[in-house]
Amino acid sequence: MRILYFAWLRQRTGTGEETIEPPPEVRDVAGLIEWLKGRGPGHAEALRDISAIRVAINQEFAGMDSAVAPGDEVALFPPMTGG
């Protein structure tokens, strides 16, 4: 599974992209984020406030209860501020 981080999530985790293999009990976005927090203090800090995080799975917006699967591209980012 490929995880992408943007904006302050990228800065706080210290990475823009990582490839991971979460255990099979990680089935949805909320579970994935919880598991990612264990990857280090930067991740724990970046992912602390789940209400500030938006998600896309395979470049489609998704919710915290959306299912994730091996091979997915999961992007985590704050609310968008383009335009």
Next chain:
Amino acid sequence: MRILYFAWLRQRTGTGEETIEPPPEVRDVAGLIEWLKGRGPGHAEALRDISAIRVAINQEFAGMDSAVAPGDEVALFPPMTGG
């Protein structure tokens, strides 16, 4: 008094501008138009349907009951279609 005609009022009267001296009993736009009809068949035809005519006095929009006075510039035209 200077009278200006625009669009089909100009075409039907056959003039874009004329200087006139209406009699003193011509006090408002409606009276002026009635008097102008007597200037010829083109004027009578152009000014027949008063509901199709808009007016400006000294370059300000005015109504049929607006007062006119010697020295005024009175413009008669159809509803505007710019833009």
Next chain:
Amino acid sequence: MAVRVQREDFDVGAALAELTDGRRDIGGVASFVGLVRDVSGDAQVRSMTLEHYPGMTESMLARIEAEAKARWPLDGTLIIHRYGRLEPGERIVLVATASAHRRHALEACEFLIDWLKTKAPFWKLEDTGDGERWVAAKASDDDAAARWQAGASDDRAAE
């Protein structure tokens, strides 16, 4: 603020740049360009000739601009309107607004074109091939202008 009534075509990019050149406080520029269409109702249009009332045209456009500036906090406005003979595809009019915030620029731009349609002394003569005809004013244009009559920008809710 600027108003131009001219026979010649205009350069849209250059005109819009006038509103922002050297400025660092403008968040958005909204614009509308009106063009001559090749159809009018069920007729083909060969050309269109715009007649106007020199003097009153300029003063009405300046007043429409002033009204927009009174209603919205604008950093700049521009109206360019052509007259004379135009062919399908040619530009007729440009209205543009600059503001710190996009909503103000967008609303004021729409206001300018709506008001201009019913309040600026221009008249369109179409050559349809079957002869010339004066374009009739549209009730929809009156309605569009009337939306803004009440005054404040918030009154759009009533549209």
Next chain:
Amino acid sequence: MAVRVQREDFDVGAALAELTDGRRDIGGVASFVGLVRDVSGDAQVRSMTLEHYPGMTESMLARIEAEAKARWPLDGTLIIHRYGRLEPGERIVLVATASAHRRHALEACEFLIDWLKTKAPFWKLEDTGDGERWVAAKASDDDAAARWQAGASDDRAAE
């Protein structure tokens, strides 16, 4: 229909001309250009850096354009959005719409910029001189996008 995501600046006049060149059936082109402002809240802005999600950005912008075309009868649309480091006064984004009728072009233009603000994966980092900070999403932008949620253009009455 065209979407461009690029680091370079763009020529507004040339971009708008793409929508009308060779056409004789377009009555109006509405556009909005967003620029970097030198103030943000109470801070001075030295520069702004736009980050985006390559791939998803292009597909979301194309989807926003397709949604506009589904809602209004448009003859053309264009979205250009820059990324990278920009200084105050620089252009960030252009949205433009072409239609036979001005109301459709104006409404669709407003829709494009409102939806883009909340649905395209861009993030703004400001350098205020006191350090860098990520721009927070605005509730007013969410509200602006929500106006269009119901679907039809007539639903603006609910704004």
